[in-house]
Amino acid sequence: MQRYLIKRSFQSLIVILGITVIVFMILHLTGDPTDLLLPPEAGPEERELLRHELGLDKPIYVQYLEYIKNICHGDFGQSFRYQTPAFSVVMGALPATIELTMAAMILSIVVALPIGIISAIRPRSYYDTLGMTFALLGQSIPVYWAGLMLILLFAVTLGWLPSTGRGGIKHLILPAVTLGMFSTAAIARFTRSSMIDVLDADYIRTARIKGLSEHIVVLKHAFKNASIPVLTMTSLQFGRMLSGAVITETIFSWPGVGRIAVQAIYNRDFPVVQTVVLVASVIFVGINFMVDIIYTYLDPRIKYT
Amino acid sequence: MSANEKILEVRNLKTYFFTNVGVVKAVDGGTFHLKKGQALGIVGESGSGKSVTSLSILRLVPKPAGRIVEGEILYRGEDLVKKSQKEMREYRGNRLFMISQDPMTSLNPVFTIGNQIGEAIRKRQKLNGNDLKEKIIEMLKLVHIRASETRVHAYPHQFSGGMKQRAMISMALACQPEILIADEPTTALDVTIQAQILKLMMEVREQYQTSIILITHDLGVIARFCDYVLVMYAGKIVERADVKTLFKGNRHPYTRGLINSLPHLGKKQRRLETIKGQPPDLLNLTGGCPFEPRCDYSVERCSVEYPPVESAGKGHLLSCWRWREI
Amino acid sequence: MAKSSKLWAQIKQAPVGGLTILFLFIVVALFAKFIAPHSPIDQDITHALSPPFFLEGGTWNYLLGTDELGRDILSRIIFGARISLVVGFIAVAISGSIGVWFGLISGYFGGKVDSVIMRLVDIQLSMPYILIALALIGALGPSLRNIIIVIGITSWVTYARVARGDVLGIKENEFVDLAKIAGCSTYRILVRHIFPGVVNSQIVLGTLMFGRVIIFEAALSFLGLGVQPPTPSWGTMLADGRQYLTYAWWLATFPGFAIMLVVLGTNLVGDWLRDMLDPKQRAAVRGKR
Numbered sequence: 018m019q020r021y022l023i024k025r026s027f028q029s030l031i032v033i034l035g036i037t038v039i040v041f042m043i044l045h046l047t048g049d050p051t052d053l054l055l056p057p058e059a060g061p062e063e064r065e066l067l068r069h070e071l072g073l074d075k076p077i078y079v080q081y082l083e084y085i086k087n088i089c090h091g092d093f094g095q096s097f098r099y100q101t102p103a104f105s106v107v108m109g110a111l112p113a114t115i116e117l118t119m120a121a122m123i124l125s126i127v128v129a130l131p132i133g134i135i136s137a138i139r140p141r142s143y144y145d146t147l148g149m150t151f152a153l154l155g156q157s158i159p160v161y162w163a164g165l166m167l168i169l170l171f172a173v174t175l176g177w178l179p180s181t182g183r184g185g186i187k188h189l190i191l192p193a194v195t196l197g198m199f200s201t202a203a204i205a206r207f208t209r210s211s212m213i214d215v216l217d218a219d220y221i222r223t224a225r226i227k228g229l230s231e232h233i234v235v236l237k238h239a240f241k242n243a244s245i246p247v248l249t250m251t252s253l254q255f256g257r258m259l260s261g262a263v264i265t266e267t268i269f270s271w272p273g274v275g276r277i278a279v280q281a282i283y284n285r286d287f288p289v290v291q292t293v294v295l296v297a298s299v300i301f302v303g304i305n306f307m308v309d310i311i312y313t314y315l316d317p318r319i320k321y322t
Numbered sequence: 323m324s325a326n327e328k329i330l331e332v333r334n335l336k337t338y339f340f341t342n343v344g345v346v347k348a349v350d351g352g353t354f355h356l357k358k359g360q361a362l363g364i365v366g367e368s369g370s371g372k373s374v375t376s377l378s379i380l381r382l383v384p385k386p387a388g389r390i391v392e393g394e395i396l397y398r399g400e401d402l403v404k405k406s407q408k409e410m411r412e413y414r415g416n417r418l419f420m421i422s423q424d425p426m427t428s429l430n431p432v433f434t435i436g437n438q439i440g441e442a443i444r445k446r447q448k449l450n451g452n453d454l455k456e457k458i459i460e461m462l463k464l465v466h467i468r469a470s471e472t473r474v475h476a477y478p479h480q481f482s483g484g485m486k487q488r489a490m491i492s493m494a495l496a497c498q499p500e501i502l503i504a505d506e507p508t509t510a511l512d513v514t515i516q517a518q519i520l521k522l523m524m525e526v527r528e529q530y531q532t533s534i535i536l537i538t539h540d541l542g543v544i545a546r547f548c549d550y551v552l553v554m555y556a557g558k559i560v561e562r563a564d565v566k567t568l569f570k571g572n573r574h575p576y577t578r579g580l581i582n583s584l585p586h587l588g589k590k591q592r593r594l595e596t597i598k599g600q601p602p603d604l605l606n607l608t609g610g611c612p613f614e615p616r617c618d619y620s621v622e623r624c625s626v627e628y629p630p631v632e633s634a635g636k637g638h639l640l641s642c643w644r645w646r647e648i
Numbered sequence: 649m650a651k652s653s654k655l656w657a658q659i660k661q662a663p664v665g666g667l668t669i670l671f672l673f674i675v676v677a678l679f680a681k682f683i684a685p686h687s688p689i690d691q692d693i694t695h696a697l698s699p700p701f702f703l704e705g706g707t708w709n710y711l712l713g714t715d716e717l718g719r720d721i722l723s724r725i726i727f728g729a730r731i732s733l734v735v736g737f738i739a740v741a742i743s744g745s746i747g748v749w750f751g752l753i754s755g756y757f758g759g760k761v762d763s764v765i766m767r768l769v770d771i772q773l774s775m776p777y778i779l780i781a782l783a784l785i786g787a788l789g790p791s792l793r794n795i796i797i798v799i800g801i802t803s804w805v806t807y808a809r810v811a812r813g814d815v816l817g818i819k820e821n822e823f824v825d826l827a828k829i830a831g832c833s834t835y836r837i838l839v840r841h842i843f844p845g846v847v848n849s850q851i852v853l854g855t856l857m858f859g860r861v862i863i864f865e866a867a868l869s870f871l872g873l874g875v876q877p878p879t880p881s882w883g884t885m886l887a888d889g890r891q892y893l894t895y896a897w898w899l900a901t902f903p904g905f906a907i908m909l910v911v912l913g914t915n916l917v918g919d920w921l922r923d924m925l926d927p928k929q930r931a932a933v934r935g936k937r
Binding site for chain 2: 140220221223225227229242316318
């Protein structure tokens with residue numbers, strides 16, 4: 018186990034390094050930030066001076082190595098736009114994003130698991146048809162449209178819920194539902210199919226032969242087995258959610274990292290974009306790492322070496 | 323309680339599967355009974371309806387395709403077909419238990435052996451903590467699993483095939499059922515292990531007066547273990563007799579074919595006989611005898627009309643138009 | 649006999665609704681010029697923000713109403729279908745052909761090559777792809793070609809993972825060893841012996857991804873870095889309509905509905921194809937370890 022943890026940490030580190038390379042390369046294709054920082058009438062000497070100040074005149078690999086060195090010292094660069102450290106800009110917005118994604122994730126799981134399990138117990142029943150129709154729709158509705166339609170219904174027409182900004186629980190409902198919709202549908206469908214597979218297994222029959230009650234058969238014997246693929250699936254949904262948050266935050270003017278990132282891309286604010294992508298990726302890698310450890314508790318057959 | 327008491331009586335059981343491509347009559351009119359302490363064998367090729375018969379008794383026919391469409395299954399006079407799934411739970415585990423074909427897949431991989439045996443014990447006795455653990459260890463010892471104190475905490479993948487089947491039998495012992503159904507309990511195991519498992523089941527039968535239904539395609543096992551035998555073909559019971567009559571005085575061509583395909587010890591044989599042809603396609607059965615295309619004795623009538631059940635002696639029933647001539 | 653009747657039973661289960669949606673979508677996109685009642689770009693300020701026909705003030709002339717510049721929404725949706733079709737089709741082709749090759753190579757060679765490719769996959773999966781796509785388009789400039797390229801190169805990983813999983817299974821077959829013994833070149837083994845085994849699951853995946861790509865393209869347009877005005881694209885229409893949500897809801901509602909319908913169609917057809925061609929694919933999703 019320990020050896021596995023070390024190996025796995027090493028892999029995660031490589032992945033994160035790879036991400037820094039890609040992000041760094043993409044953003045240096047983006048164009049010259051001095052265009053944004055200087056007034057249009059600035060002369061070429063002024064421009065050269067600023068480029069030199071920012072280190073943009075050095076070879077690209079030197080710039081990259083310096084970037085990595087600085088990151089190791091906790092320096093993610095200055096935001097061109099806000100003139101403050103990019104890291105603190107991102108960290109300032111991170112709690113809002115975490116609040117939103119956690120709410121959406123919890124909502125998805127709480128709604129999706131019962132739908133998936135009940136549908137699996139009674140395949141082709143009225144309940145199953147209804148649940149799976151909604152799940153199919155949920156997987157087909159684009160996030161941005163779902164957000165707009167929810168605003169139209171609950172904020173504009175009914176006036177029950179606010180459509181923008183962050184505040185109490187009321188502000189959280191619409192964005193969380195919007196962001197969680199796809200994952201709810203995906204997890205519900207996946208739970209159903211995993212449960213149906215598992216319910217076919219011989220050991221489920223054994224449990225029934227023992228005369229165990231149906232809810233022990235389903236919730237103990239079947240669900241623990243089905244939860245293993247469902248967990249894999251759910252952890253991948255986190256990655257999708259970080260992307261979905263970008264759109265959701267834009268629609269609902271939610272003050273999170275997604276919205277900051279979109280603005281930073283418009284403004285070519287390199288350091289902020291780099292930091293957002295890096296922070297988001299590290300979080301995702303971290304979640305996957307934890308999920309791998311949770312597996313060992315769920316499935317005794319897994320032995321990491 | 324008399325020794326001859328019928329504890330299970332199955333009458334005209336019909337279990338069909340309704341699939342996309344047609345109706346499969348997996349069991350089509352099964353009638354038989356089981357006495358206290360008796361060991362009943364059911365033989366037949368795969369797909370002949372042996373396993374579906376046993377699943378029907380437990381009311382665990384795979385839904386939604388499979389359904390018992392007709393018949394009665396009387397357990398001590400109570401018709402199990404009429405019971406709800408909830409009521410059936412009182413019978414399963416307590417009075418009926420089944421050991422299924424593949425010990426590799428019949429234990430839940432994510433729970434310990436002890437946990438799974440414990441569930442069976444708690445069905446009868448509300449034990450907890452150390453009492454429960456001691457009882458589980460006792461059960462494992464009964465089926466000769468060594469180092470049972472540590473094996474309680476093992477997971478199925480840490481057990482060998484034979485040990486898993488022993489664990490299944492210990493579950494059966496924990497339940498102390500009146501009827502133990504064993505569906506090809508040794509097929510997936512090594513030959514040497516097979517003998518041990520069968521011996522263990524004989525011990526169980528003698529010690530607890532358990533009635534056993536043994537499903538197999540291995541006539542050798544039947545000969546050693548069973549008192550009475552049903553031969554199934556394409557969902558129908560084609561011949562039934564006590565074990566001696568079946569081997570020495572069988573009258574059905576299919577039974578004869580099965581027995582002739584056994585190697586005889588001590589007899590000189592040039593080659594093993596086999597039954598020609600393919601097993602029947604259950605989706606496309608005609609009204610006649612399904613064995614007709616493979617039968618050496620078939621006459622015109624055989625392909626048109628299914629033969630009635632006739633008696634050929636005490637407790638010896640069979641369905642064949644030409645049994646008198648065989 | 650039994651096998652062909654089984655196939656027939658599966659064909660009979662075809663999702664008529666899904667196939668109809670996709671068929672109509674393709675026909676509308678191909679013949680937009682002949683179907684659309686109005687020009688998608690001609691402005692007519694006198695008829696700006698006219699509501700759909702079933703509301704008060706709506707006319708049959710503009711069935712689904714007009715936008716803030718008086719352009720017919722229905723015609724814009726009809727022309728927008730072209731963008732979605734083109735982007736969906738080409739991006740799936742690009743990402744599929746990149747992905748399948750990486751998958752074949754990774755699965756067939758194993759070892760170091762496999763580790764490197766799988767780390768690349770991990771890297772790509774860990775990054776918020778929408779930000780990467782936005783940044784890339786920001787760098788290359790928002791044009792239809794660039795959008796297709798960016799979507800193509802950011803969504804190859806799924807194909808690669810599925811193909812790799814398939815190859816690991818196929819590689820164990822004897823015919824692969826026989827081909828090696830017979831002296832077939834590696835390229836030939838991959839193309840002639842292994843590729844046919846991965847085609848089915850790739851077709852299924854491509855169908856499902858087609859819908860995702862359409863959503864993705866519209867998302868980029870929605871965020872302002874997609875297809876540029878005045879070219880009608882469903883995503884751009886949504887983004888414009890967003891500003892008028894409070895008093896002209898039809899601007900954002902109908903294009904979104906169009907996206908949902910098409911994606912629903914591909915999902916229905918994709919699920920059916922999966923059940924028919926590739927019942928094992930669900931296992932590939934969970935085959936993380």
